[in-house]
Amino acid sequence: MSNNMIYIEYRFTVQPPEPASDILIAQLGEAGFESFVEEEDAILAYIQKEDWSMDILNDIDILSNPNFEIDYAFKEIEQENWNATWEQNFQPIVVDDRCMIRAPFHETMSGVEYDIVIEPKMSFGTGHHETTHMMLQHILQLNLEGKVVLDMGSGTGVLAILAALRGAAHVDAVDIDNWCYVNAKENVARNQIDNVQVYEGDVSLVSGKSYDLIIANINRNILLADIPAYSKALNKDGILLLSGFYTEDLDMITEKCKINSLKFVKNIERNNWVAAKYVN
Incomplete structure (x- = not known):
């Protein structure tokens, strides 16, 4: 975002927050909200x-859904105040004391192995959301030297970038949203990563390809539909990391994986969100 533009800021309060918050953000993004x-x-x-x-x-639509109570107010952000507003709200995070995710205006922190700079725009994946945070934790635990990786629903590209920094030989990052596609390409370049290829599209792009690790942080219904394609694309002893769903959905996801010859290994939970690991 440029400081020579004027923005309108909306502040929404959502009860209950899940799953309404994610739906609200998606619908606002389609309406033109960019961050x-x-x-x-x-x-x-x-x-x-x-x-x-x-x-x-x-x-x-969700504003008129009787299952949720959503209130809002809006105001104009004067251009001279924009950077201060953004910097105040977007704080850097550190995952397991090893990986720092920060915006370009944050200083790096000494002692972290991986320093990733993300300009999120309206893309999903700064590490603040539970699912992204847990997927970063999973990736930090894996040996990716020389591996070929797929990041489905790549958002900002942060998971693909960490996989590359962890030694992956090549990473495909795929997102169906054009804004995410453009944003991921920008972030890959910003972090000077040369072995991540970003694509705009869906799981059909995976057909005929094979991977040692597949990362998919999307939502339950898309995961259930795409798990067969992930299974076909996984190399022998390949790993599948799934997130974007709640604790109560884990059995359903695991059963779908089992049907497709994928074995449950473990999962991480954070505020009722789950990130699970499977192998073939």
């Missing part, structure tokens, strides 16, 4: 003033 900050009790959403109108929320 989001998830606070403990609210979601901040930003859109350029030139792209905004008073009826911008008219087509956001």
Whole structure:
């Protein structure tokens, strides 16, 4: 985001927060909002003033869903205050004392093995969300030297970037969203990674390819539909990391994997979100 633009900031409070928050962010993204900050009790959403109108929320279906209570207020962010607002809300994170995820305006921290710079725009995956955080933890535990990796639903590209830094020979990063595709390419270049190839598309791009590790942080229904394709694309003794679903969905995901010759190894849980590891 440039500091010569004026933005409109919306502050949403959502009860109950899940799964409404993720749906709200997705629908706001389709309406033209380009950045989001998830606070403990609210979601901040930003859109350029030139792209905004008073009826911008008219087509956001979840706002009228009786199962959720969503309140909001909005205000204009003066351009001279924009950088301060963004920096205040986007804090760097450190995963397992080994991997730092930060924005370009943050200073690096000494002692971390992996220093990843992410400009998130409206893409998913800064490490702040539980699923991204847990997937980063899983990747840190794996030996990826010389491995071929697939990151499905790559968002900002942060998981693909860490896989490359962990020694992967090649990484394919795939996302169906054009904004994520563009953003991931920018972040790969920003981190000077030359062995990550970013694609715009869905699981059909995997046909005929093979991988040692497949990472998929999407949502339950897409995972259930795509697990057969992941199984076919995994090399012998390959690893599948899945996240984007809740604790109560783990049995369903594991059963689908079992049907497709994938064995459950372990899972991590964080605030009712799960990231699970399977092998073939």
